Amino acid sequence: MSQVVLITGASSGIGKSIAEFLVTKGFTVYGTSRSPKVSSDNGVQFLALDVTKEETVSAAVDQILKAEGRIDILINNAGKGITGPLEEIPEEELKSIFETNYFGPLRVIKAVLPMMRKQKNGLVINVTSIAGYMGLPYRSAYSATKGALSLTTEALRMELKEFNIKLTNVAPGDFATNIASGRYHAPLLEDSPYAKNYGKSLSLMDEHVDHGEDPQKMGEAVYAIINTKEPEVHYKVGAFMQKISVFLKGVLPGKMYERLLLNHYKL
Template identity: 85%
Template sequence: MSQVVLITGASSGIGKSIAEFLVTKGFTVYGTSRNPKQQEVNGVHFLALDVTKPETIATAMEQVLEKEARVDVLINNAGKGITGPLEEIPEEELRSIFETNYFGPLRVIKAVLPTMRKQGSGLIINVTSIAGYMGLPYRSAYSATKGALGLTTEALRMELKEFNIKLTNVAPGDFATNIAAGRYHAPLKQDSPYAANYGKSLALMDEHVDHGEDPQKMGEAVFAIINEKEPAVHYKVGAYMQKISVFLKGVLPSKVYERLLLNHYKL
């Protein structure tokens, strides 16, 4: 019997690539979007779901269970970006990014846990980010949300071990997607004390996305994780230098590592 996969944020970018790749491998895939335009695209069954609205999560879960009676894999992929000097980001935008990137995945996890516990099995994959392993200039809030989700996963997988429900994080680096278009950008004000450095950093971030990896690599990575008998706690997917940066943070003195980041962002 085909495994049933539920993936949030599947209408574009990394989520779309993962969903469509898993369809080619024989999975029954339900993708979610806040406003799906079609019920099925390239073999992916679409449902309306907004991770900031609990009622839409409950409805989507009911629809999946009505048709399939189970959920074998949950992939928490829905999220958004945010950039800007922390001092100049409105508090409502800071709260909004946590609602989507942190509390959103937790809501979906809570919705699927009773079903997985009843099944006696399940796998939850949280899509975090390489940026979640380090505080990046002008991406402080984004790094914070992804870091928080990664640490929560570490704790929760121990809480759920007795129920045979497995959790893991997969952290992508920069991929060639439309994420930059959907980010909240604090306005680049010419009279801001941060104008010069924020402008340079913003241009560099966009360049990284434009020249990022093929998002199909994330589909391949997730497929491999699903087939692991005992998934690891963390996986990193992306360019070599981005993955090695996480290793370097663990072995270099903190000020040396900070200097590497400052040099990279030309600050």
């Protein structure tokens, strides 16, 4: 019997690549988006789910359980980006990014845990970000949401160990997707004191995405994690320099690492 996978944010980008790759490996895959345009695509069955609305989360999980009787793997991938000088990002946008990137995944986890406990097994993979390991200029809120999810996963792993439910983080670097089009960008204002440096950083961020890795690598990485008996706490997927940056954060003095980031972003 094939394992049943629920993956949020599966209509495009990394989520779509992961979902379709798992279909080719024989998994029964349910993908979600806020407003699915089709009921199935390339073997992925689509359901409506908005991670910021608990009623849609419960409805989607209930629908899968009625059809399949189980959920073996949850991949929390739904999320959005946000950029801007923190001073100029409206408070409602800061709250919104946490609702989607942090509280959203927690809602879905809470919805599947009762069934996973009943099954006495389950796997939750939270898609975080290499940006969650460090505070990045003009991406402060995004880094904060992904860092918070990563730390919460560390704690939840220990809480759920007795139920044979495994959790892990997989942190992608920059991938060639359409994520930039869905970001909230604080307006680049000509009279802003941040105009020069924010403008440079925006251009650099978009360039990194345009020249990013093939998203299928995330599908391969997730498949490898699923087939690991005891998954690690953290996985990183992306270009060598992005992965090594996490290592350097742990070994370099704080100010030295900060200088590396300032030089990278030409600030």
